[in-house]
Amino acid sequence: AQKVTQxxxxxxxVEKEDVTLDCVYETRDTTYYLFWYKQPPSGELVFxxxxxxxxxxxxxxxxxxxxxxxxxxxxxFTITAxxxxxxxxxxxxxxxxxxxxxxxxxxxxxxxxxx
Amino acid sequence: xAGVTQTPRYLIKTRGQQVTLSCSPISGHRSVxxxxxxxxxxxxxxxxxxxxxxxxxxxxPGRFSGRQFSNSRSEMNVSTLELGDxxxxxxxxxxxxxxxxxxxxxxxxxxx
Numbered sequence: 474a475q476k477v478t479q480x481x482x483x484x485x486x487v488e489k490e491d492v493t494l495d496c497v498y499e500t501r502d503t504t505y506y507l508f509w510y511k512q513p514p515s516g517e518l519v520f521x522x523x524x525x526x527x528x529x530x531x532x533x534x535x536x537x538x539x540x541x542x543x544x545x546x547x548x549x550f551t552i553t554a555x556x557x558x559x560x561x562x563x564x565x566x567x568x569x570x571x572x573x574x575x576x577x578x579x580x581x582x583x584x585x586x587x588x
Numbered sequence: 589x590a591g592v593t594q595t596p597r598y599l600i601k602t603r604g605q606q607v608t609l610s611c612s613p614i615s616g617h618r619s620v621x622x623x624x625x626x627x628x629x630x631x632x633x634x635x636x637x638x639x640x641x642x643x644x645x646x647x648x649p650g651r652f653s654g655r656q657f658s659n660s661r662s663e664m665n666v667s668t669l670e671l672g673d674x675x676x677x678x679x680x681x682x683x684x685x686x687x688x689x690x691x692x693x694x695x696x697x698x699x700x
Contacts, residue, residue: 508688508689510691515693516676516678516693516694516696517691517692517693517694518678518680518691519691520688520689520690520691523687523688564631566631572644573636573643573644574644575621575633575636575644575646576621576623576631576633576680576689577633578630578631578632579630580630581630581631
């Protein structure tokens, strides 16, 4: 069963629009971590953020913000004022104590930002 | 500080052959994990090595194996290659698994 669901397969926006990428996860562990990674066409996975299960505080970093809600098992990612350079595939991942902290990735959301 | 280095970047092999991929982690990182990325299955965990010992293993056949050396460099081996092994193989290094992972650029393996 898929533990991390990214329902949006592809999103296309025009530059300067805000865009939210959804992530829903499933776990029975009380200790777990959530991640977002960005994969540009070059292939390398670029780390964006890590959140642990005990810290529900939302975070803002420049144009990026993350909304972690344990009540709905969601960890959504918003890009404000999108830019063409934001075009990439974005992955949400879950790391559980029960699984030795291996990353369990969602299928990814392909974001295309056009000028 | 140098990032995670994977070699080679591209590889073409024939069915039935074996292949070895290499990964040099960030200096000081003792954990090295391997992931396979395919269009159909997405990103899947292969295994993790920590201080030269396999600490965790994903759900892959025994044809996939790995090892880690005393300098934390890791190699991954796939024997008796199948067409379905064509994928991007990504290596990730970490101080300690839960602390976050830094990925390399990957090795793109094509089996023909």
